[in-house]
Amino acid sequence: MEERVTYNDDIVKGFVxxxxxxxxxxxxxxxxxxxxxxxxxxxxxxxxxxxxLRPLHTNAALFGWxxxxxxxxxxxxxxxxxxxxxxxxxxxxxxxxLFNITIALAGISLLAGxxxxxxxxxxxxxxxxxxxxxxxxxxxxxxxTIIRRREEQMxxxxxxxxxxxxxxxxxxxxxxxxxxxxxxxxxxxxxxxxDANVQWWYGHNAVxxxxxxxxxxxxxxxxxxxxxxxIYSHRIGIIAFWSLVFMYLWTGAHHLLWxxxxxxxxxxxxxxxxxxxxxxxxxxxxxxxxMNGQWHQxxxxxxxxxxxxxxxxxGLQTLQGPAQAVRTFSGFIHxxxxxxxxxxxxxxxxxxxxxxxxxxxxxxxxxxxxxxxVRLANLHFWLAFTGQLIxxxxxxxxxVQQGWMLRATNPDGSLSHTFMETVAELYPYWHARAxxxxxxxxxxxxxxxxxxxxxxxxxxxQAAEAA
Ligand code: HEM
Ligand code: HEM
Numbered sequence: 437m438e439e440r441v442t443y444n445d446d447i448v449k450g451f452v453x454x455x456x457x458x459x460x461x462x463x464x465x466x467x468x469x470x471x472x473x474x475x476x477x478x479x480x481x482x483x484x485x486x487x488x489l490r491p492l493h494t495n496a497a498l499f500g501w502x503x504x505x506x507x508x509x510x511x512x513x514x515x516x517x518x519x520x521x522x523x524x525x526x527x528x529x530x531x532x533x534l535f536n537i538t539i540a541l542a543g544i545s546l547l548a549g550x551x552x553x554x555x556x557x558x559x560x561x562x563x564x565x566x567x568x569x570x571x572x573x574x575x576x577x578x579x580x581t582i583i584r585r586r587e588e589q590m591x592x593x594x595x596x597x598x599x600x601x602x603x604x605x606x607x608x609x610x611x612x613x614x615x616x617x618x619x620x621x622x623x624x625x626x627x628x629x630x631d632a633n634v635q636w637w638y639g640h641n642a643v644x645x646x647x648x649x650x651x652x653x654x655x656x657x658x659x660x661x662x663x664x665x666x667i668y669s670h671r672i673g674i675i676a677f678w679s680l681v682f683m684y685l686w687t688g689a690h691h692l693l694w695x696x697x698x699x700x701x702x703x704x705x706x707x708x709x710x711x712x713x714x715x716x717x718x719x720x721x722x723x724x725x726x727m728n729g730q731w732h733q734x735x736x737x738x739x740x741x742x743x744x745x746x747x748x749x750x751g752l753q754t755l756q757g758p759a760q761a762v763r764t765f766s767g768f769i770h771x772x773x774x775x776x777x778x779x780x781x782x783x784x785x786x787x788x789x790x791x792x793x794x795x796x797x798x799x800x801x802x803x804x805x806x807x808x809x810v811r812l813a814n815l816h817f818w819l820a821f822t823g824q825l826i827x828x829x830x831x832x833x834x835x836v837q838q839g840w841m842l843r844a845t846n847p848d849g850s851l852s853h854t855f856m857e858t859v860a861e862l863y864p865y866w867h868a869r870a871x872x873x874x875x876x877x878x879x880x881x882x883x884x885x886x887x888x889x890x891x892x893x894x895x896x897x898q899a900a901e902a903a
Contacts, residue, residue, distance in 0.1 A: 441586070443515040445802045447528040451508030452795055454536055456884060458500020459788075461543075463877045465493040470870040474863060483547045491558045492546045498556065498646060500539045502787060506650040507535065507574060509794045510597050512802075513657045514578050517594055518585030523577050531573045538566045550620050554635050556642050557611050561622045564612045571608065575601040592673035596653035599681050603645035611638035629697050637688035644684035647782060648750075651790045652719055655747055658794050659726060662739040668725035676718030683712045690761035693770070702763070709761030716754035723747040738813045742793035745821060749785030753778070771842070773862060774835020777828045784824040784876060792820070792883060799887055803894035812886045819879030826872030834865035 472478045472486045479485045515522055522528055542559050551558045559567070578601060582594060611634055613625035626634050660667050667673065689697055689705035723744065727733075733740040756778055759765050769775065800807050807813060841861065844852035 441515075441519055441521055444511070444522045444525045444528070447522065447525060447532060448508045448512045448798065449802060450529075450532045451504055451511065451535075452798070454532070454539075455501050455504030455506075455508060455791075456795070456887070458496050458504055458539055460880065460884065462493055462496035462501050463873070463880055465489055465496060467870065467873045467877060469493055470866065470873050474866050474870065482549065488547055488549060488551075491551060491555075492543055494556065495542055495546065495558065496539070497783065498642070499542070502646060502650070502791070504535065504539070505791045505795065506600070506646075506654075507531070509654055509791070509798070510578060510600075510650070512794075512798050513593055513653065514581050514597060517587065517591050517657070518581055519587045520581055520585050523580035523584060527573050527577050531570055531577070534566065534570045534573070538563060538570060541566070545620075552614070552622065552624070554611065554624070554638075556639055557608075557635070560620055561612070561614055561616050562619065564608075564614075568605075568609065568612075571601075571605055575605060591657070592667070592670060592677060593653040593657040595674065595677050596649045596656065599677070600645050600649045600653070603641060603649065603681070607638045607641045607645065611635060629695070632692055632695070633689060633697055633701065636691040637685075639691060640688040641684055643782075644680075647787050648680070648684075648716075651746070651750070651787050654790050654794045655719070655723065655743060658739070658790070658797050659723060659743050659747075662737060662743060662793070662797060663726070663730045663733055665726065665730055668722050668728070672718050672722050676715040676722070679718075680712070680715035683708050683715065687712065687761065690766070693761075693763050693766040706761050706763065710758045713754060713758050717751060720747055720751040720754075738810060738817055739793050739797055741814075741817050742789045742796070745817075746786050746789035746793065749781055749789065749824075753782040753786055756781070768839040768843070769835050772835040772838040772858075773831045773865065774839065777831030777835060780824065780831070781828040784820070784827060789820065792816070795883075795887065799890055800894075803891055805890060805894035805897060808886050808889035808893055812882050816879045816882045816886065819875050819882065823872045823874070823876030823879060826875065827869050828872075830865045830868035830872065834862050837861060837865075 468478065468484075469486055469489050472489070482488075511522060511528065542563055545560060545563060546558060550560045552560060557564075578597060582590075582598070614622040615625060616622040624631050656667060656673060686708035687705050689701045690709050693702050693706070695702075724747075727740075727744065730740075734744060760769060760775075760778065796807060796813060838858045838861070841853045841858040842851075842855070846852050
């Protein structure tokens with residue numbers, strides 16, 4: 437007879453609720469910085485200025501909301517896919533405390549103006565060490581659970597989870613090699629173009645290992661769970677997985693096109709970025725083909741809506757990204773608002789939509805109840821969808837306009853516009869971005885309410901059963 441496994445869901449709850457908390461903080465700061473760009477009077481010096489709040493937004497969004505939720509969902513998936521309890525619940529609890537303390541200290545240090553000036557790697561060395569400790573604890577726990585698994589087959593999501601654990605560890609340690617000069621200041625161990633190269637090797641692989649492999653692990657697990665039918669092809673999933681992790685590592689220099697970085701490095705990055713379309717779309721097609729005969733669920737099942745629109749934004753993102761990596765197109769959109777449009781199509785569309793689906797799926801199951809309101813979940817979907825589209829489309833348009841203005845020349849060959857003139861034209865788009873952000877935030881608030889009410893109704897049911 438098969439042994440019953442007790443899963444440790446308390447830790448899953450801890451991480452998911454932490455993720456939601458940091459997500460709300462990130463969105464609020466996102467709205468504030470959107471308005472600061474429109475009205476500089478909203479900068480409150482020295483702590484609440486754009487320069488300090490922008491990295492606060494990105495860190496809270498990527499590391500608080502993204503990684504916090506991934507940690508919870510990874511624990512949930514790993515236990516079930518291996519049919520094994522977590523290797524060490526004690527370590528996981530320690531990780532939860534350390535994770536939240538680190539994110540809180542990160543926020544405080546950024547507001548205090550401590551910053552290594554490397555995007556997505558802003559935190560000073562004592563915090564970087566704390567992050568390494570959290571990550572090592574996390575990785576050991578998940579890997580040991582996988583090693584001691586009772587299910588021999590390793591489902592595709594586990595491969596994506598392992599890639600995340602190993603990838604983030606390597607990238608983070610290399611890009612954080614630095615020489616401390618005081619407790620709050622350090623200098624990079626690399627210099628000049630080497631430093632830039634290492635930074636964007638890290639930066640783009642953060643896209644790979646934080647904004648691609650974790651949501652793919654979630655997508656591959658929760659799509660079949662939500663539709664009740666298996667994934668179209670495990671084999672396509674595995675082939676796409678290995679080609680994706682191989683190709684991503686060469687693409688970082690597409691952030692440095694037209695710079696003093698050697699030409700061949702730029703061309704290599706360009707070529708690998710274009711090749712990346714294949715494994716990226718391997719996952720998109722796998723998702724779409726898994727919907728064969730199930731498309732009606734797009735109307736009936738809100739989880740499927742989040743997941744399929746999520747993977748569609750991933751598809752869009754992974755066509756747009758390679759296009760941006762081509763020198764000519766890069767020359768047009770780099771230094772314009774096109775780029776934050778690309779970022780948020782991926783962050784608010786792809787990454788957040790699949791995380792919402794994962795959380796909506798697990799919370800009722802962990803609490804042994806139904807979701808409080810399917811109507812509210814649908815409303816959340818539409819607000820997230822429209823808010824994100826308003827955000828991204830307005831910035832893409834802004835980017836095209838700015839790109840043309842920056843290139844326009846007079847008959848004598850001089851530039852027609854100064855950079856400031858191009859920026860002055862962006863106000864309408866920035867208003868639209870802020871409006872899109874507010875709509876997205878409204879959706880997020882409804883999501884939080886729905887989750888809180890689900891938990892409360894489960895507690896009431898349990899109290900009634902106990903009475
Ligand atoms: C085939 C896949 C992809 C390729 C080839 C790609 C390519 C690019 C390129 C070339 C840039 C630099 C734009 C510039 O500054 O000129 C960029 C920026 C960025 N992309 Fe993608 N992208 C891909 C997928 C994604 C995905 C799935 C996400 C998820 C959200 C994402 C998030 C970002 C972020 C956060 C940046 C901004 C980096 C910064 O701070 O400057 N990308 N991407
Ligand atoms: C209410 C929703 C949001 C609003 C209003 C918002 C607003 C902003 C603003 C104003 C910027 C600065 C853009 C610039 O420098 O020109 C920014 C950057 C960024 N945000 Fe958000 N954001 C939102 C949601 C998110 C989410 C959910 C994520 C990630 C999961 C995210 C990740 C980022 C990243 C990575 C950047 C850096 C982009 C770059 O360097 O090009 N944001 N955001």
